[in-house]
Amino acid sequence: MINEAIGSSTYSHSRAGVLSYVSIFENLWIQTELYQQISESSRRLELANEQLKIHDKMQQEFISIASHELRTPVQSILGFASLANKAQIEPIQACKGILLEAYKLQQLTNDLLDVSRIESGASLSYVMEKVRINEIILNIVNAIKISLKQGVSIETGLGPNIGGVGSGGIHDNSDNNKEIEIYADKIRIAQAISNIVGNAVKFTDRGTIRVESLVSVDKKRVEIKVCDSGNGIAEDILPNLFDKFVTKTPGNENKRGTGLGLYITKAIIDAHKGEIFAANNNQTVGATFTIVLPSV
Ligand SMILES: Nc1ncnc2c1ncn2[C@@H]1O[C@H](COP(=O)(O)OP(=O)(O)OP(=O)(O)O)[C@@H](O)[C@H]1O
Ligand SMILES: [Mg+2]
Structure with missing residues (x-):
């Protein structure tokens, strides 16, 4: 009876000991888990912070370059207007100058808007449809002809001459009368080629x-x-x-x-x-x- 009592008390003591070891191990395990989770979270936070800093720096650079670029045509417009105002140049001459600079300003603001859309991940909007690419090329070439310098000419060689990509010079004129068609956003693809x-x-x-x-x-x-x-592309920017x-x-x-x-252009082609x-x-x-x- 006494032995039994001693036995059961020893058993309950050792069982309590085992249980407390188990709970210590459990606690340790939970603590290690928690520690790992916390260090993983702080690593991710550090990374996100670094990326935010880089993004912030890029945005600052973008704003500073963009505002510098915008200032140039604005100053020219002010210059022409002020000269005309003081009757120092003919109004028609001032108008021509203002128009030219206003077009540059329009082009630049459109480009900056496109870049900010690309950068924000919102992407440019695309309405994809079947388009005849040669028609688009011809329109661009015809429009640009008027701005060619003296001594410069532009010519086209529009397919579908089979050859091109990895052709190894094979030609097949069987379907030369067929127009080349692609799925594209007419306006955006014209912008890229232009x-x-x-x-x-x-x-x-x-x-x-x-072309x-x-x-x-x-x-x-x-x-x-x-x-x-x-003159070719400067080697260091290639x-x-x-x-x-x-x-x-x-x-x-x-x-x-x-x-x-x-x-x-690359964003559009991508x-x-x-x-x-x-x-x-x-x-x-x-x-x-x-x-x-x-x-x-
Ligand atoms: N056909 C080309 N021949 C020589 N260099 C070129 C040619 N096309 C582009 N480059 C070089 O690549 C640079 C970048 O071209 P990109 O069209 O992006 O800018 P840009 O023409 O200078 O300005 P923007 O297009 O914004 O008015 C040019 O400034 C020029 O140095
Ligand atoms: Mg350009």
């Missing part, structure tokens, strides 16, 4: 600009090439050519731009599941920009 052709015109002082369209051998892709005979505010026009203020055209690349011409002067888009 930016590239506009650059070719801006950076070419003599020679010929050639081509081709269909790949498997007919799944369309290639648009813009080849110019200008690796980040499609980033925003990347410009290099040494010694020529007339060609100065904001460096938003190619950034917006949204069309296409690709864009650029290279300086090997055999001749100038540069070639190539846009590859899926065909219908």
Whole structure:
């Protein structure tokens, strides 16, 4: 009886001991879990904080460059208006100057709006439909002809000559009369091509600009090439050519731009599941920009 009593008391003591060990282990385990969760959360917070700082810095830079760029045409407009006001230039001359600068201002504000939409992740709006790409190219080329410098010409070679992407020079003229069609937002795709052709015109002082369209051998892709005979792209900006505010026009203020055209163009081409690349011409002067888009 006594033995039994001792036995049960020893048993209950050792059981209590085991239970308290278990609860200590449980507590330790919970604490370790909690500690891991807290350190993981604080690591994530640190990362988010770093990203916010980078984002904040980029936004500050964007605002400072954008406001600097906006100031230039605004100052010119004020200059023309004030000269006309003091009758120091002919009103018609002032109007022409003001119009030109107002167009620049409009272009710049449109570009800045596009960039802020791209950056905010809201993306540009796209209304996709079947479009005839050659018609769009022709409209752009015809519109830009009037702004060509003396000694510069523009020509087109519009497909569908089978060849283009990875063709290895194979040609098949069987369906040459068929128009190239792609799924695209008419306005946005025209904006992208127009930016590239506009650059070719801006950076070419003599020679010929050639705009081509081709269909790949498997007919799944369309290639648009813009080849110019200008000075070529400065080698040091080639690796980040499609980033925003990347410009290099040494010694020529007339060609100065904001460096938003190619950034917006790439965003548009990406949204069309296409690709864009650029290279300086090997055999001749100038540069070639190539846009590859899926065909219908
Ligand atoms: N065809 C080209 N030949 C030589 N350099 C080019 C050509 N196209 C673009 N570049 C270079 O790439 C830079 C970036 O081009 P992008 O179109 O983005 O800007 P931009 O033309 O300078 O200004 P924006 O388009 O905003 O008016 C240009 O400043 C120029 O240095
Ligand atoms: Mg440009």
